[in-house]
Amino acid sequence: MPDPRGEFARIAALLQRLPRGERVVVGPGDDAAVLRPRPGRDLVATTDTFVEGRHFLRELVTPSEAGRRLAAANLSDLAAMAAEPCWALVSLAVPATWSAAACETLEHACASALAAEGAAVVGGNLSAMPADVGRLVATVTLLGEVEAERAWTRGGGRAGDVLAVSGVPGSAAAALALALWGAPPSWSRVPDELRRTFLAPACRVRLARALAAAGGVHAAIDLSDGLAGDLAHLCEASGVGARLDAARLPISEPLRAAARALSAHAGQERGLLPAGEGALLTHLQLAPGDDYELLLAVDPAAWARSAAEAEQAGAPLTAIGELTAAPGLLLRESGGAERPLPAGGWDHFPTGN
Numbered sequence: 645m646p647d648p649r650g651e652f653a654r655i656a657a658l659l660q661r662l663p664r665g666e667r668v669v670v671g672p673g674d675d676a677a678v679l680r681p682r683p684g685r686d687l688v689a690t691t692d693t694f695v696e697g698r699h700f701l702r703e704l705v706t707p708s709e710a711g712r713r714l715a716a717a718n719l720s721d722l723a724a725m726a727a728e729p730c731w732a733l734v735s736l737a738v739p740a741t742w743s744a745a746a747c748e749t750l751e752h753a754c755a756s757a758l759a760a761e762g763a764a765v766v767g768g769n770l771s772a773m774p775a776d777v778g779r780l781v782a783t784v785t786l787l788g789e790v791e792a793e794r795a796w797t798r799g800g801g802r803a804g805d806v807l808a809v810s811g812v813p814g815s816a817a818a819a820l821a822l823a824l825w826g827a828p829p830s831w832s833r834v835p836d837e838l839r840r841t842f843l844a845p846a847c848r849v850r851l852a853r854a855l856a857a858a859g860g861v862h863a864a865i866d867l868s869d870g871l872a873g874d875l876a877h878l879c880e881a882s883g884v885g886a887r888l889d890a891a892r893l894p895i896s897e898p899l900r901a902a903a904r905a906l907s908a909h910a911g912q913e914r915g916l917l918p919a920g921e922g923a924l925l926t927h928l929q930l931a932p933g934d935d936y937e938l939l940l941a942v943d944p945a946a947w948a949r950s951a952a953e954a955e956q957a958g959a960p961l962t963a964i965g966e967l968t969a970a971p972g973l974l975l976r977e978s979g980g981a982e983r984p985l986p987a988g989g990w991d992h993f994p995t996g997n
């Protein structure tokens with residue numbers, strides 16, 4: 645067990661460097677924090693855990709980058725509910741392989757990223773792992789507020805809704821695939837623009853708040869299981885199907901170049917990635933990858949206004965298809981042919997074309 649005086653001193657020192665949150669009745673230092681939501685608001689809560697070796701590799705991700713990504717994962721969940729981040733709890737279970745300085749760097753980066761979006765760390769916990777556990781486990785619990793009864797959910801989508809995404813889904817997966825391509829894993833093969841999408845994902849809280857204020861979004865989900873998987877979640881919750889248009893999926897030059905580079909790399913090393921540049925690009929765009937972008941179902945009558953709001957918020961949306969009354973997910977290929985995306989998710993998708 646860690647020396648409790650050391651633990652409290654570390655938490656106190658960290659929290660002193662951070663801005664104190666609003667509507668914090670009792671802040672850090674007591675047994676629990678006391679927080680006061682605004683009248684007329686619903687409280688929105690989420691939590692995410694990063695396990696070293698599973699959610700990040702220490703060879704590729706610095707403590708500071710791990711902290712930022714942990715914050716991003718939680719902020720993204722609140723954005724998907726149209727909520728405003730307010731308060732956070734940060735908990736670390738620390739193995740002997742991590743120095744106190746590395747833990748503080750992670751915590752500080754996480755807290756700073758949360759603070760940049762309006763959330764204050766109001767408490768936390770540090771505990772030592774048993775000697776035989778060599779991996780860090782970091783958890784953030786994030787609380788936010790949304791106007792009462794106005795939270796977005798996955799379940800409000802309707803047939804005819806415009807499906808839209810922010811950013812360029814697939815970029816984070818492409819960055820990671822390129823970094824893991826050789827031995828040892830390295831970012832040196834990854835263009836800066838792609839690397840940033842993985843290490844410092846854009847936060848879509850402001851976009852979500854602007855769109856929510858304008859109205860017209862029927863359903864939302866953030867992309868953490870990949871476009872195909874998360875679309876399946878949204879469709880299931882909404883009781884609808886969807887048609888995606890492959891030609892309209894957003895693409896960037898670095899993503900196209902990554903697909904080209906990965907497809908040129910034949911052999912076992914490619915693992916589960918499909919053969920062929922086009923198939924590989926579609927795979928990157930649809931398969932699991934931590935983009936932390938938003939997938940939205942927008943009332944067609946509100947689409948032009950939503951797109952303009954997103955433009956103004958500096959996070960343009962791309963229309964990529966529509967929700968359908970018929971269940972199931974379809975992908976319309978560039979040639980016009982349609983093929984089903986299995987409801988079970990992209991992982992089971994045949995990649996032989």
Ligand SMILES: [Mg+2]
Nearest residue numbers: 721724866868
């Ligand atoms: Mg989510």
